[in-house]
Amino acid sequence: MIDKSFKLKIEKLMAQLPDGKLTTYGDLATFAGSPYAARVVGGIAHFGNPDLPWHRLVNRFGGLAAGFPGGRESQEAMLKQDGIEVVEGIVSNFEGIRWRPNRNL
DNA sequence: CGAGTGACCGCAA
DNA sequence: ATTGCGGCCACTC
Numbered sequence: 001m002i003d004k005s006f007k008l009k010i011e012k013l014m015a016q017l018p019d020g021k022l023t024t025y026g027d028l029a030t031f032a033g034s035p036y037a038a039r040v041v042g043g044i045a046h047f048g049n050p051d052l053p054w055h056r057l058v059n060r061f062g063g064l065a066a067g068f069p070g071g072r073e074s075q076e077a078m079l080k081q082d083g084i085e086v087v088e089g090i091v092s093n094f095e096g097i098r099w100r101p102n103r104n105l
Numbered sequence: 106c107g108a109g110t111g112a113c114c115g116c117a118a
Numbered sequence: 119a120t121t122g123c124g125g126c127c128a129c130t131c
Contacts, residue, residue: 006127025113029126037126038113045112047129057112065112075112 006032007044013101014052020083021099022056022091031101055079062094 009032017023025041034040042065045054055078058064064072064079064086076086085092 007129026115029113032127034126036114036124037128038115039111039125040113040127042112043110043128047111054112059112060114067112069112 006034006037006040007048009033010041010044011049011052014049014054014057016101017053017056018099021097022058022079022084022094023099023101024058024060024062026060027100028057053082056082056084058091058094062091062098064089 010028013023013028013031025038025045026035028041029035029038032041041057045057045065046067048054054065055068055075059066064075068075072089076089079086079091084097091097
């Protein structure tokens with residue numbers, strides 16, 4: 001059974017994202033089957049399911065997103081609410097809490 | 106309906 | 119080492 005749509009898969013992965021952790025666009029895109037479709041994840045994040053914690057999505061450098069509604073400060077505040085420490089707009093324990101999707105779905 | 110953009114990433118010169 | 123460009127899917131105008 002193969003996924004029918006890229007967006008659907010991304011949303012599923014986001015739904016499986018553990019609380020208190022974060023992930024990157026590239027990892028989701030790579031796992032979805034297209035490592036170069038990282039921007040697609042960003043697009044989905046903007047027009048996708050608003051119930052998913054998109055604020056836990058960060059770029060490859062562990063930095064906050066670029067066009068997040070309200071600015072990086074808003075996303076940073078959300079991450080802090082989740083217990084994620086953010087400094088200078090960059091996640092401190094980024095590699096420590098960096099969650100990776102389970103390919104055994 | 107058609108074309109363009111988008112919260113990115115990786116590689117080439 | 120740095121800069122510039124291409125590429126994927128979905129959504130909007």
